[in-house]
Amino acid sequence: MLDLHTHTQASDGELTAKDLWTRYSEKNMGLGISDHLFRDGLSTEHGICAYLSQLESLPVYRGYEIDLGHSRILPDNLEDRFQYRILSVHSIRFPDGTVYSLEPYFAYRADAIGSFRNPFSKDTAKRVLERLLAVYETDMRRRHIEILGHCTATPFHDVLTSDSFLEGWENALLSLCEKYQTALEISELWQGPGLRMVQKAVRRSIKLSCGSDCHHAETAAKFCYVTEIIQQAGLNCEEYFFKP
Numbered sequence: 001m002l003d004l005h006t007h008t009q010a011s012d013g014e015l016t017a018k019d020l021w022t023r024y025s026e027k028n029m030g031l032g033i034s035d036h037l038f039r040d041g042l043s044t045e046h047g048i049c050a051y052l053s054q055l056e057s058l059p060v061y062r063g064y065e066i067d068l069g070h071s072r073i074l075p076d077n078l079e080d081r082f083q084y085r086i087l088s089v090h091s092i093r094f095p096d097g098t099v100y101s102l103e104p105y106f107a108y109r110a111d112a113i114g115s116f117r118n119p120f121s122k123d124t125a126k127r128v129l130e131r132l133l134a135v136y137e138t139d140m141r142r143r144h145i146e147i148l149g150h151c152t153a154t155p156f157h158d159v160l161t162s163d164s165f166l167e168g169w170e171n172a173l174l175s176l177c178e179k180y181q182t183a184l185e186i187s188e189l190w191q192g193p194g195l196r197m198v199q200k201a202v203r204r205s206i207k208l209s210c211g212s213d214c215h216h217a218e219t220a221a222k223f224c225y226v227t228e229i230i231q232q233a234g235l236n237c238e239e240y241f242f243k244p
């Protein structure tokens with residue numbers, strides 16, 4: 001299996017790139033490293049250049065994870081050295097200009113740190129998710145994005161569980177994946193998207209990508225949710241998966 005969503009000490013991960021690669025090679029798994037860009041340590045072109053040189057010295061794919069709605073663009077000489085990009089929601093900008101960070105939600109869900117009380121009503125969640133579709137399209141049009149990361153890991157999805165709105169939203173997002181040739185990530189850390197969305201993606205010939213989103217040694221080179229979804233969807237063929 002190939003894991004294309006992993007983090008190292010270059011951003012907010014625990015292991016070095018070399019240590020991460022050792023763990024994957026021991027399990028005979030393919031590895032792509034995709035640290036956060038423009039935050040958590042990789043915020044300067046000099047730092048990004050050093051990061052790339054380190055990845056180029058290892059048999060790993062070179063990627064990065066970028067925040068939805070980000071505005072910075074890399075110069076071509078750096079961009080061209082990356083083999084893939086992951087676009088994920090980490091914060092939301094509301095129309096009044098305020099920014100809502102999903103980090104407390106992520107910390108609570110991923111590491112049980114702090115507490116999280118979902119402050120959003122169903123109506124607000126629907127409005128936010130509708131607006132996110134437009135932001136996705138802006139970012140996907142601006143530059144080719146190979147992978148859509150953990151797209152259902154938001155508190156907005158949580159308040160809308162089993163609401164029929166989500167099915168229409170998934171269809172609209174999949175239409176963007178189809179239009180811009182972007183793969184849909186099945187995320188181990190965030191246990192999503194569910195079988196329904198994955199099956200719809202396959203029917204539309206949208207590629208899939210496996211991502212552990214591992215930040216810690218214990219979660220490196222481990223797929224449980226991902227393999228379960230792949231089995232349930234009956235996908236035992238590599239042609240369904242994106243490869244850089």
Ligand SMILES: [Zn+2]
Nearest residue numbers: 065088149150
């Ligand atoms: Zn992320």
Ligand SMILES: [Zn+2]
Nearest residue numbers: 005007065213
């Ligand atoms: Zn990540």
